[in-house]
Amino acid sequence: MQANGNANQRIARISAHLNPNYLKMEGSSGLQQVSCRAKGGAPGFKVAILGAAGGIGQPLAMLMKMNPLVSVLHLYDVVNSPGVTADISHMDTGAVVRCFLGQSQLEDALIGMDLVIIPAGVPRKPGMTRDDLFNINAGIVKTLCEGITKCCPNAIVNLISNPVNSTVPIAAEVFKKAGTYDPKRLLGVTMLVVVRANTFVAEVMGLDPREVEVPVVGGHAGVTILPLLSQRESSLLISYNLSTPIQVKPPCSFTPEETDYLTSRIQNGGTEVVEDFLYLFLSCSLLGSAWLYLQRIRISKSWGGIGNTINALDSHIKIPQAYAAVKFADACLRGLRGDASVIQCAFVASQVTELPFFASKVRLGRTGIDEIYPLGPLNEYERVGLEKAKKELAESIQKGVSFIKK
Numbered sequence: 435m436q437a438n439g440n441a442n443q444r445i446a447r448i449s450a451h452l453n454p455n456y457l458k459m460e461g462s463s464g465l466q467q468v469s470c471r472a473k474g475g476a477p478g479f480k481v482a483i484l485g486a487a488g489g490i491g492q493p494l495a496m497l498m499k500m501n502p503l504v505s506v507l508h509l510y511d512v513v514n515s516p517g518v519t520a521d522i523s524h525m526d527t528g529a530v531v532r533c534f535l536g537q538s539q540l541e542d543a544l545i546g547m548d549l550v551i552i553p554a555g556v557p558r559k560p561g562m563t564r565d566d567l568f569n570i571n572a573g574i575v576k577t578l579c580e581g582i583t584k585c586c587p588n589a590i591v592n593l594i595s596n597p598v599n600s601t602v603p604i605a606a607e608v609f610k611k612a613g614t615y616d617p618k619r620l621l622g623v624t625m626l627v628v629v630r631a632n633t634f635v636a637e638v639m640g641l642d643p644r645e646v647e648v649p650v651v652g653g654h655a656g657v658t659i660l661p662l663l664s665q666r667e668s669s670l671l672i673s674y675n676l677s678t679p680i681q682v683k684p685p686c687s688f689t690p691e692e693t694d695y696l697t698s699r700i701q702n703g704g705t706e707v708v709e710d711f712l713y714l715f716l717s718c719s720l721l722g723s724a725w726l727y728l729q730r731i732r733i734s735k736s737w738g739g740i741g742n743t744i745n746a747l748d749s750h751i752k753i754p755q756a757y758a759a760v761k762f763a764d765a766c767l768r769g770l771r772g773d774a775s776v777i778q779c780a781f782v783a784s785q786v787t788e789l790p791f792f793a794s795k796v797r798l799g800r801t802g803i804d805e806i807y808p809l810g811p812l813n814e815y816e817r818v819g820l821e822k823a824k825k826e827l828a829e830s831i832q833k834g835v836s837f838i839k840k
């Protein structure tokens with residue numbers, strides 16, 4: 435194997451993984467000249483994660499580093515991104531990982547990106563709704579989206595920060611204001627509720643979750659999450675009349691009790707996790723769990739001290755949430771690559787209902803969303819649910835729009 439460059443150049447390349455400013459300090463003319471990838475690394479897409487040091491950001495970064503479609507991975511956060519980047523960069527997979535820390539490095543983090551994934555912001559604590567996060571997360575999403583308009587206006591944006599029902603309209607308004615809005619490129623990530631729906635249905639029916647595909651439409655909070663359980667048989671083939679066949683799932687139907695149980699569990703899955711974690715934290719702390727102890731120290735440091743420790747107790751590494759986010763990001767990348775029939779649910783600008791945004795099945799392509807599918811036939815239970823969902827969604831969307839237009 436032949437080494438690439440002289441010793442100083444090699445050391446500079448390694449240091450640039452962790453802090454791209456290293457090369458600037460060394461007198462390089464800029465980031466674009468840096469090639470941090472080992473010789474022979476595969477070409478692929480450039481992906482930035484904003485909020486990469488967080489509970490969802492860290493496992494998301496790890497899983498994106500493992501994705502063969504990713505050639506460059508930028509990890510941005512306002513705290514702790516150097517440590518996370520150091521960890522992730524030791525993985526012997528193809529993607530080059532670079533660290534960006536703090537607002538002054540946001541633009542460098544975004545230049546030239548194909549896909550920007552945003553899990554930045556505060557998570558819920560027990561007793562809170564996603565909407566309770568609006569006051570803090572709205573401003574964070576606004577700032578990050580302003581960076582995107584400047585540095586990578588053509589990137590696909592995957593918005594994870596809650597409340598998704600409002601943060602997606604906020605992002606749209608920021609992009610409109612800057613004249614860079616393309617509704618095909620802005621997607622609110624609702625994949626997690628689809629993942630939960632598939633799992634819970636599989637449990638009830640005794641199926642392998644990989645065989646199950648439940649369309650979940652509407653939004654990403656409480657009653658706005660509307661699983662279309664009546665459609666989980668062969669709905670894609672029947673209602674969308676696609677030319678490319680999609681695998682028909684094993685047919686089954688649910689009793690009214692099962693439908694109630696499943697709908698409620700899917701709608702409240704996020705709350706189940708938030709409430710359960712506090713219980714888990716307290717029990718494990720009593721048992722002296724080293725992991726949780728370390729997490730607590732790490733989180734309290736990152737949140738600025740003892741005073742905030744209590745607030746941060748329910749923040750934890752969110753692996754299934756990251757799994758869902760990566761499943762969705764991977765679908766976006768496969769669409770960008772030109773794969774056929776990449777279909778997922780997402781919260782997007784839509785004409786499927788009278789609302790300006792709605793989650794439904796979309797087909798992903800080389801420029802983002804290629805097609806948005808209609809809801810298909812609903813039963814009476816789902817029609818009632820749809821009306822409730824639309825009422826709450828309308829308010830959340832308006833709240834996001836007004837935040838920018840005020």
Ligand SMILES: NC(=O)c1ccc[n+]([C@@H]2O[C@H](COP(=O)([O-])OP(=O)(O)OC[C@H]3O[C@@H](n4cnc5c(N)ncnc54)[C@H](O)[C@@H]3O)[C@@H](O)[C@H]2O)c1
Nearest residue numbers: 485487488489490512553554555556557594595596626755
């Ligand atoms: N849509 C979904 O499916 C889904 C799933 C899980 C979490 N979430 C949401 O994602 C968000 C993050 O959740 P978490 O559990 O990772 O929280 P967390 O507190 O563990 O991590 C959030 C990270 O964002 C960073 N951050 C804060 N302000 C920032 C800024 N201005 N720029 C860049 N980074 C910033 C923090 O430093 C932190 O590292 C929450 O709003 C949560 O509700 C959504």
Ligand SMILES: O=C(O)C[C@H](O)C(=O)O
Nearest residue numbers: 558596626703704705707
């Ligand atoms: O519920 C939350 O607050 C986080 C996320 O949206 C989830 O569904 O787990």
